[in-house]
Each structure stands twice: as structure tokens, then as C-alpha cells.
Amino acid sequence: MKIRKLYIEQGAADYPATRHICSRLEMPGQIIDNPESVYQEIARSPDPEKAGKSILLLTRNRGAFLRDCPGTSYYTCCGYQILHIGTYCSMDCAYCILQAYFHPPVLQFFVNHAEMETSLQQHFAKGEISRIGTGEFTDSLIWESVYPLAPRLVELFSRQKACVLELKTKTTAVDPLLGLAHHKKTIMAWSLNTEAVIANQERGTAALGARLTAAEKCQKQGFPLAFHFDPMILYNGCYADYENVIEQLFSRIDPAGIVWISLGSFRFMPELKPIVARRFAASKIIYNEFIRAIDGKMRYFKPMRIQLYSRVIEAIKFHAPEVLVYFCMEDNEVWQKCLGHTPAEPGGLPMMLDQRAVQICGLSGQFPAG
């Protein structure tokens, strides 16, 4: 993470995390009364999405730390919960929806960790099986270079039995986690893509081999693993490339330790298109055959998605017939045609994943109602 400017919201100045980050960055933070001035500075920049990656705002999360995943209607959501630790990302992926999701996009790190821990403890106290992740509004591990939040979370989750934490990343920043007594309550997850996509569409992320090396290290330490092929991108030769990724994955990772693999294809709010065109002039990913889907997002024409998923699932099942594969935000038709079933009732996809977490991570507690 290369931070050019550090702003500290007045009310966040005295938190231990703030002091730690200032000392770690060796940078004086500018105290501000109102984050609006930071938003304005970023919005006025010729490339706000880039500017937002080098300006760090330390602030308090005044809203809920635990939130439902913002899945859209019609498409099946996995129903996991987001632990809201911060926003945006220092890596720069062409397809990243966060570029259009935040107005303007800015690296914010929430420092009121005592409140976050209280929220988590209250949630743990319910004894309800749940899956919680930090990798929705940011990458789970980019913050480790400035603040060791992940080890603290791993420790917190290890002390209860009903919930599992999923740390989802494109980095290799796992070393501080390796010696921890996680008790399988943290799933280490990587977003995977083809080497061509990583090279051409993901600036500043770890190479595929490096991600798999990091995953290998975590598996050796007994961490349950997950992999997310999302967003899968169609291009000439992509089928063979995805098959190659799967081959590499299973040549290094024992499928018995994989909790789940998710698949999702490139989809985006229409507002993202001009941003990608402006910021990633060489990228062609926005010019494929998209239709406006039922949730208003642009998606590949469904037969193309089905064909891609089918090929990838075939490759996964060849290497790991028992591994649980699910779709992120797809409908029943896609499920049926690619996997031969729709998410099982009752409970649907969330229940499927909860049961899998119980099986692999040893969760115990009540399954959520409905």
C-alpha cells in the first residue's frame, strides 16, 4: 500500500489503531473535522479512482459493522455477512466495481475496533451459524502492511464455535497468520483468475503462482481454504486458460481442505463502463456481448455464461469431485444447466454453505431461521 496522504477524522485521532498506523507509515496525519474535504479533493482529481488509492482516511465506522451482503433480487446470493472494516482497495483491477460503487472511492480504514469487537461478540453470543467476511468492500489483507487487523480477527473467531471468518484476498500477506491457533474458524480465500487476466486487468495484485503458494502455506497450517473464480472473463482462449488455472490449483492444493469454490462472471453497473474505458484504455473487457440483466447490471448473454461455467465446473469436478461449487449471483436456470440442481431447499444456498462450513470448519450452533 503506497499512501501519499494521510487524513485523520477528528474523532478518530486518539484511537490506538490511528497511532499505530501513523507510526507505521512514518507520516504526519492531517486532522480534519469533516471527511467531505477529502472526498472533494479526490473528486476534483483528474483520475479520482487512482487518487483514492493513495489517500488514506482514518475514521470511525458510525454505522453497523456487520451487514448483509448487498445481493440483488432475482439472482441467488450466498447470504454471507460483511464485517465492514474499511473501504476501497490499493490494488487496481480494471473490473473492480468499487470504482463505481463509492462516490468518490477512497481508502478508509475504520479504527474504532473496540466497537467492532463488541458487535462481533454480540453476534457470537447468539450462537447462530454464520459466515462473515471482510472482502466485499475491500481486500481482506491489504491493510496488514499498516495495521495487523487480520491476526486479531483470526484470534477472535478462534474463541467461538458458531461463526466462520472468510478472509478473501489477491495478496500473499499471510505470514503473520501462519502460527496462529485458528481452530479452523478462519477460511483463507483467494480470488483466482487466469494469468492473462491477472497480467492485463489486475494492476498490483499477486501473480497466480504466488497466490497459490500463499494458499499452500495456509493449508499446511491447517487453515480451511476457499477459492473464488470471480469475475470470470471471456476472451479468446479463456477456456483453456481457466482449465490451466484449475490444473495448477489442484496440483498444489488438497481439495479435501477446500470449503467451497465460487464462480461468477464479469458483471457491472453501467456506470463502471466509462470508468474502465477511461482508466484502462487497453482493456477490452467491457466490449463483450453484455445484456442488461434483471438487476440492472450488465452481464454476459446467458448462454455464454453457461458455456463458460460448464467448462470450468467440468475441470473442477475432474480434479475434485467432492468439492462444493456454487455461483455468486446467478439464477436457477444457470444452476440447473451447469450443476444439475438449484440451491437446495429449505434454506437454499445460504444453508448449503452453512452446512459445508459446519462440516469442514467444525462449526456448532443453531442454523439461522428461514
Add this chain to the structure above:
Amino acid sequence: MQAETLLIFLDAIDTRDNRYQISDSDPPEALSESIDEAGLISLPWVQQQEADKAFRVVAGFRRITVCRKLGWPQVTCRVLPAGASKLSCWKIAIADNAVTRSLNLLEQARAAAGLMEVCDGDAKQAAQLAGPLGLRINPQLIRKLTRLLALPGAVHQAVAQNRMSLNIALSLEPMDESSAVAFAGLCQNLNPTVNHQQEIFTGLYELARLQDKSLADVLAQSDFSEILHATRKDRRRQLQVLRRTLYNLRFPNLSRSEAAFEQKKKNLRLPENMNISAPPGFESNVYTLTIRFSQSRQLCDCAEKLAAICRNPELEDLLDRSFNENP
């Protein structure tokens, strides 16, 4: 502004110095007829240069051109002194043109560029100057208009003749010259609406990106060149075929599915007042049946026909989504 009225030999006027020219070069026929019939009603403005040098035209290029064509040896002009400022000259050039007629976008662009020059690139100041001269343009438009001048002449002409919108013209800025010229030619030939210009430009641009070609190369492909160079000219039809062809190339899988659906619907022989629509983009599996009727008897009649349609195996074929498995 102090100016003398003098009778000047046309030979002494240098129309090659067109720094203050706003109007298009070719005078309209009506102007020739008017000057021939009634003489010069509004006098051209020229600027005295250093001694022994020809006069520079400030306003009235087309009038002077007409006078020359009519064979006049001399013309009465309002003559500005050599020391008249650029700002004064531009004010006269703009007011002389803009007060008497509405300027096309290219002429506005030339006027805006002149004002930007004397205002050191301050678009706000330029807009303030333009208003009282009869040219109502805001700073944002001024910035856009001045960018237009850097584009090829073919684009200028398409914009000046209202065949291409200013925004589309500016979209051509990053293109190579031949692509900009080719697209301007398409607009000149087919005169698409602004919405169609946007649709065609976007489609061609994206196709060009996908094929690693220039937009000019895409337009030169036989699919398009046959349409654009058709011997029988029917612009509306040409435009329709071009848009369909572009859509089919840009969305090959989707358009194939749509065509197959339409064919299957035809096989179903629906009555004229009934229609079945596919879900948008075939994304969901919910189809829509529309029945138009005005009397209860018509609806009853439709119900009977509908019952027959429901028994028709072609309906199953229409709703079959196995196309999803083999794009």
C-alpha cells in the same frame, strides 16, 4: 470603434488572410443575387495594414468574394486603423455575423476560438464577451467548440451542416484521421438522428476495439461498404440495414437467438392482435403475451385461439431454452 468609410480597389484586399473569418467560404446563391440586384447594403469591414500592404478582411469575406465574382473593381468598406486591437476586430467580426443570422456550430467554433485567443484561454471571460455580440454561448460550450477546430475538415462540414452532433464529433478526437473522416462521411450520407449517431458510433467503436482495427477499417469491411455504397439510394432503408448489420456483428449470439425466436414465433401463426415477447436479453425465462381487443366478443375469440395455440407443439419449441446450452 473609429473607422473610416472608403472606396477600396478589390485588388487591394487580401482575402487569403482569414484570421478573422467566421463564415464558411462559399457564399450562398441568395447573397450573390441580393448584391447583384440591390448592391452592398451592409459594408464589409477591413483593417488597414502597414503602408503598401493589402487590407485585411475583418468581416464580410463572402460579400467581398461575391463582389469579385460580379466583376466589381472597387467596393466601399469600413476601414479600421492598423492599430485596432485584436479584441476590437474580433468583436466586429462576431457581431457583424451573429447579429444578422444564426451561426452554425463551426462558425460558432471559429468565433469562440477568436475570443479565447484574446482572453488568454479564459472561457468564462470569452462567454461574457460573446453575449453582447449576439453569440449566446456558455464557457463549457466554448471549450467544446474550440476542440472541434482540431478535427478534420470532413468533420467540420458534417457538424456545420447539422449532420453530426458536436458531442459525437468530439468523440472522434482520439481516433485516427481516416476513421474520423469515414464516420463523418457516413453521417453526411445517411443523415442519422443524434440517437442513431450515438448508437452507430458506439457500435462501430466497440467492434473496432474487439477486432483490433480502426473504425475506418471496420467501415471498409464488405458488410458496411456494400450498404454505404449502394447504387439505389434510400437513406432510411440504408440506415436501417446498417444498424441491423452493426447489431448483428456486435451481438452475434444474442442476435442469432433473437432471429431464431422470431422465426419460431412466425411458425406459431399468432393472430394479428396477439404477440409473444421474449424476456429482454433472454435473461429470465418469463415470456410476455399481449392481446389487443376492444370488445368482449373479440376477447372470447382470442381465448379460443389461445387455447389452440397452447396445444400447438410449436409453442413448446418457441419457449424451449436449450439454446442456452449451445451458444
